[in-house]
Amino acid sequence: MGLPARGKEDAEARIAHLEMPAGQAGWARLAHAQALTRFLKMGLPGRRDEYWRFTRPDDLNAPQAPPAAVADFKEAPVFGEIDRLRIVFRDGVFDPEASDDLACEGLEIERLQSAAAHDIHWLKDVYGVLEARGQEPVARPFAALNTAFATDGIVIRATESVSRPVNLIYLHENPDSDAILHFAIKVESGADLTVLENGPAAARFNKCMEVEVADGGAFHHVRAQGRDHERRAVTHMFARLGKDSAFKSFTLTANGVLTRNEAFIELAGDNAVAHIAGAAVGDGDFHHDDTVFVVHDAVGCESRQVFKKVLRNGAVGAFQGKILVKEGAQKTDGYQISQSLLLDEDAQFLAKPELEIYADDVACSHGSTSGAIDEDALFYLQSRGLPRPEAQDLLVLAFLAEAIEEIEREDIAEDILGRLKGWLQRHRR
Amino acid sequence: MKGNRQMAVLESVTEIKEGVDQETVDAVQSLSATYKHGWETEIETDYAPRGLDEDIVRLISEKNGEPDWMTEWRLQAYRRWLEMDEPEWAMVDYPAIDFQDQYYYAKPKSMAERPKSLDEVDPKLLETYERLGIPLKEQMVLAGVDGAANSPYEGRKVAVDAVFDSVSVGTTFQAELEKAGVIFCAISEAVRKHPDLVRKYLGSVVPQSDNFYATLNSAVYSDGSFVYVPEGVRCPMELSTYFRINAENTGQFERTLIIADKGSYVSYLEGCTAPQRDTNQLHAAVVELVALEDAEIKYSTVQNWYPGDENGKGGIYNFVTKRADCRGARSKVMWTQVETGSAVTWKYPSCILRGNESQGEFYSIAITNNRQQADTGTKMVHLGKSTKSRIVSKGISAGRAQNTYRGLVSMHPRASGSRNYTQCDSLLIGGKCGAHTVPYIEVKNNSSRVEHEATTSKVDEDQLFYCRQRGMDEEEAVALVVNGFCKDVLQALPMEFAMEAQQLVAISLEGSVG
Numbered sequence: 026m027g028l029p030a031r032g033k034e035d036a037e038a039r040i041a042h043l044e045m046p047a048g049q050a051g052w053a054r055l056a057h058a059q060a061l062t063r064f065l066k067m068g069l070p071g072r073r074d075e076y077w078r079f080t081r082p083d084d085l086n087a088p089q090a091p092p093a094a095v096a097d098f099k100e101a102p103v104f105g106e107i108d109r110l111r112i113v114f115r116d117g118v119f120d121p122e123a124s125d126d127l128a129c130e131g132l133e134i135e136r137l138q139s140a141a142a143h144d145i146h147w148l149k150d151v152y153g154v155l156e157a158r159g160q161e162p163v164a165r166p167f168a169a170l171n172t173a174f175a176t177d178g179i180v181i182r183a184t185e186s187v188s189r190p191v192n193l194i195y196l197h198e199n200p201d202s203d204a205i206l207h208f209a210i211k212v213e214s215g216a217d218l219t220v221l222e223n224g225p226a227a228a229r230f231n232k233c234m235e236v237e238v239a240d241g242g243a244f245h246h247v248r249a250q251g252r253d254h255e256r257r258a259v260t261h262m263f264a265r266l267g268k269d270s271a272f273k274s275f276t277l278t279a280n281g282v283l284t285r286n287e288a289f290i291e292l293a294g295d296n297a298v299a300h301i302a303g304a305a306v307g308d309g310d311f312h313h314d315d316t317v318f319v320v321h322d323a324v325g326c327e328s329r330q331v332f333k334k335v336l337r338n339g340a341v342g343a344f345q346g347k348i349l350v351k352e353g354a355q356k357t358d359g360y361q362i363s364q365s366l367l368l369d370e371d372a373q374f375l376a377k378p379e380l381e382i383y384a385d386d387v388a389c390s391h392g393s394t395s396g397a398i399d400e401d402a403l404f405y406l407q408s409r410g411l412p413r414p415e416a417q418d419l420l421v422l423a424f425l426a427e428a429i430e431e432i433e434r435e436d437i438a439e440d441i442l443g444r445l446k447g448w449l450q451r452h453r454r
Numbered sequence: 455m456k457g458n459r460q461m462a463v464l465e466s467v468t469e470i471k472e473g474v475d476q477e478t479v480d481a482v483q484s485l486s487a488t489y490k491h492g493w494e495t496e497i498e499t500d501y502a503p504r505g506l507d508e509d510i511v512r513l514i515s516e517k518n519g520e521p522d523w524m525t526e527w528r529l530q531a532y533r534r535w536l537e538m539d540e541p542e543w544a545m546v547d548y549p550a551i552d553f554q555d556q557y558y559y560a561k562p563k564s565m566a567e568r569p570k571s572l573d574e575v576d577p578k579l580l581e582t583y584e585r586l587g588i589p590l591k592e593q594m595v596l597a598g599v600d601g602a603a604n605s606p607y608e609g610r611k612v613a614v615d616a617v618f619d620s621v622s623v624g625t626t627f628q629a630e631l632e633k634a635g636v637i638f639c640a641i642s643e644a645v646r647k648h649p650d651l652v653r654k655y656l657g658s659v660v661p662q663s664d665n666f667y668a669t670l671n672s673a674v675y676s677d678g679s680f681v682y683v684p685e686g687v688r689c690p691m692e693l694s695t696y697f698r699i700n701a702e703n704t705g706q707f708e709r710t711l712i713i714a715d716k717g718s719y720v721s722y723l724e725g726c727t728a729p730q731r732d733t734n735q736l737h738a739a740v741v742e743l744v745a746l747e748d749a750e751i752k753y754s755t756v757q758n759w760y761p762g763d764e765n766g767k768g769g770i771y772n773f774v775t776k777r778a779d780c781r782g783a784r785s786k787v788m789w790t791q792v793e794t795g796s797a798v799t800w801k802y803p804s805c806i807l808r809g810n811e812s813q814g815e816f817y818s819i820a821i822t823n824n825r826q827q828a829d830t831g832t833k834m835v836h837l838g839k840s841t842k843s844r845i846v847s848k849g850i851s852a853g854r855a856q857n858t859y860r861g862l863v864s865m866h867p868r869a870s871g872s873r874n875y876t877q878c879d880s881l882l883i884g885g886k887c888g889a890h891t892v893p894y895i896e897v898k899n900n901s902s903r904v905e906h907e908a909t910t911s912k913v914d915e916d917q918l919f920y921c922r923q924r925g926m927d928e929e930e931a932v933a934l935v936v937n938g939f940c941k942d943v944l945q946a947l948p949m950e951f952a953m954e955a956q957q958l959v960a961i962s963l964e965g966s967v968g
Binding site for chain 1: 900902903
């Protein structure tokens with residue numbers, strides 16, 4: 026199916042100023058070329074695209090990134106108290122000076138460019154491969170664009186259980202920056218890796234992360250994005266899970282003009298577990314979209330999606346979540362909840378929680394609710410002497426708790442909770 | 455009835471669940487549903503020429519003796535339809551329909567002139583309704599015998615409008631309804647006798663070019679029912695339409711328009727069957743309901759079109775647009791549907807909750823077996839303040855069938871203090887079928903509450919075991935468990951339909967265990 030002439034022109038204009046990296050091995054050049062073909066075939070998303078029903082892609086489609094002022098954050102960065110291996114990017118460019126030594130026992134960490142220059146590398150089986158698998162049944166053109174034109178990135182191979190998290194830190198210093206970062210991660214059998222992400226990254230940020238978790242491996246992911254920043258972001262997580270493996274991801278989003286977080290999780294081995302959660306708080310010019318696709322393609326797997334949004338003052342929260350249970354994926358346990366708390370009359374919540382099930386011995390459920398804060402609960406807390414703003418914060422935190430509980434490490438969960446409390450305090454009315 | 459069932463084609467014995475003994479499996483395999491209404495009435499039929507163009511549209515309009523404005527309205531729709539594309543977003547898959555290979559109008563020859571007495575009515579028509587289980591007394595009236603409606607009649611009365619292919623054969627109890635001021639007649643008759651009402655409301659809920667199939671219907675609808683309940687009147691009996699497709703290669707395009715004026719109440723039932731054929735037939739109906747202030751409409755459907763055989767051959771394509779406009783404050787519309795038939799169903803009975811404090815309810819059971827596909831659900835569009843809606847949908851999938859719930863709940867910014875509750879559950883019987891849920895939720899104000907819940911599971915083994923331990927065979931046990939699963943919806947049906955629906959639930963699942 027070809028694109029109409031207009032769509033082709035727009036797609037070509039979008040990538041006109043982008044360049045494919047030079048000096049790469051044959052397989053990497055092929056991966057880039059194939060991704061470009063995918064992108065040109067799909068074209069840019071339009072307003073009438075079913076998958077973009079709730080989110081206008083215009084800012085992501087524009088050839089140049091809409092500028093975003095560099096924010097001067099008063100508070101210390103998140104995860105500061107945690108012993109971690111820091112990998113720093115400035116406007117989408119790796120900064121070795123600001124980063125820690127990449128050598129770490131149990132981990133092989135390389136810069137994307139150098140890994141892609143090797144003729145023989147494990148990256149060959151991951152880079153662009155998981156992304157391409159995630160293009161069916163719905164097109165994710167910005168992910169294909171990312172694979173084709175990623176300017177920088179890191180690849181990590183975990184061979185044992187590593188307790189020290191790898192922290193990807195994205196600094197934003199140029200108001201016009203347009204960053205495209207690509208990460209490829211392989212968690213080997215029996216290994217355990219935690220990846221943390223934080224920082225506004227760029228005026229416009231396109232990120233793609235591919236995670237292959239081998240049999241019995243475990244991958245933990247905690248990300249804090251937003252922080253009252255004007256940036257636009259489209260991020261993708263592609264994961265493929267082997268037998269008895271575990272995948273847990275949590276995202277905190279606090280403001281940001283536009284955020285589209287896509288996840289495509291494939292439970293490919295029996296008894297794999299995937300949890301993906303998000304807490305989003307928005308006040309004002311904030312559009313936040315979680316688009317999650319979980320595929321059950323093995324027996325006895327468990328998946329959980331927990332997404333909570335607190336919205337106010339024109340903020341819009343969207344959730345598109347899907348559980349697909351393929352034929353033969355018996356004994357599946359699928360759960361999905363999407364909830365919003367609308368703090369005033371201007372907020373909006375748009376949701377499409379989907380189930381598509383082709384196996385009979387499964388238990389799948391989803392729930393979605395939307396409503397205002399419970400006045401009775403508020404009154405109760407006030408009658409116990411709590412001032413109204415504090416009472417409201419308490420109820421908001423209680424509402425978000427189910428998502429935050431998905432973070433396994435307590436110190437990290439505490440850190441995230443602290444961020445949330447700070448945000449709520451700053452945004453009190 | 456058990457004697458004449460045919461051998462079921464089951465996948466293979468390896469499919470059998472643990473804990474079911476071979477004897478039970480054999481017993482189940484020997485039973486399979488045969489479509490009860492699959493026979494055909496041999497009756498001479500007048501067709502319009504095959505295919506569709508402006509002349510056919512004019513011909514249909516002429517056959518119905520319509521005024522010019524109606525003809526023009528149809529032509530407008532036809533021209534719009536030519537520019538439209540068939541929708542492809544539903545999770546249904548069927549070969550392309552050749553819209554030129556259909557008859558758009560078919561009428562029994564004997565209906566050319568309305569019969570005056572029982573002797574004049576074509577006995578084949580009489581027999582048709584007898585076989586469909588419509589009581590003789592009603593049948594006399596149905597066949598158009600003047601005076602029959604005045605004979606003593608015991609029990610609850612249900613007035614019936616019987617639509618046979620493209621024409622309304624007759625409407626019962628018209629005289630008695632007239633006394634109450636209720637107009638209940640064929641829509642072709644209403645266009646002639648009550649043009650002001652029809653003109654005011656036709657297309658006001660489902661616009662002429664609302665969607666591909668509704669537009670086609672606007673152009674070629676041949677007949678259907680019309681109901682007007684005047685202000686403050688509680689309709690003295692249930693109204694019902696019975697649709698029968700008989701002629702081959704004929705599409706049925708009926709149009710129903712129900713208007714409940716201020717403070718009135720009406721309960722309306724709809725039933726449908728068709729003969730068993732190898733070719734697919736198209737049914738594209740439009741139903742429009744208008745509820746004014748304080749009015750209440752209860753619309754119940756038992757859809758039992760021929761579903762095709764176990765290999766998916768034949769069956770009706772049921773592409774229907776049903777929508778209610780709760781125009782007045784405190785008006786209420788309740789849709790109840792039991793969908794067991796049709797090869798492909800594409801149907802979303804919806805409510806536009808325009809009036810403040812208006813209410814919409816949707817109760818649905820959709821059962822698909824063999825190769826059936828159903829994509830059905832509802833839209834609840836909350837526009838007025840303090841509007842309420844409730845959605846209860848139960849989908850049951852067996853054999854190689856696909857069953858999708860697709861729905862929209864939309865709370866507009868001005869619909870403050872509104873409430874929605876949605877529950878859609880799916881039950882899967884067998885490992886080759888599919889059950890899908892595609893709800894859209896759009897909340898644009900914070901004082902409204904929306905709750906959506908959905909589950910998918912298989913028939914509970916413990917419940918089955920318990921039933922079997924009490925001496926039921928597996929099939930009865932499944933029917934019982936399934937009926938329990940459907941209870942919320944079955945209870946919302948009027949009594950006349952509840953029994954039939956309960957049996958239908960059991961029949962359509964026959965042969966699906968294993």
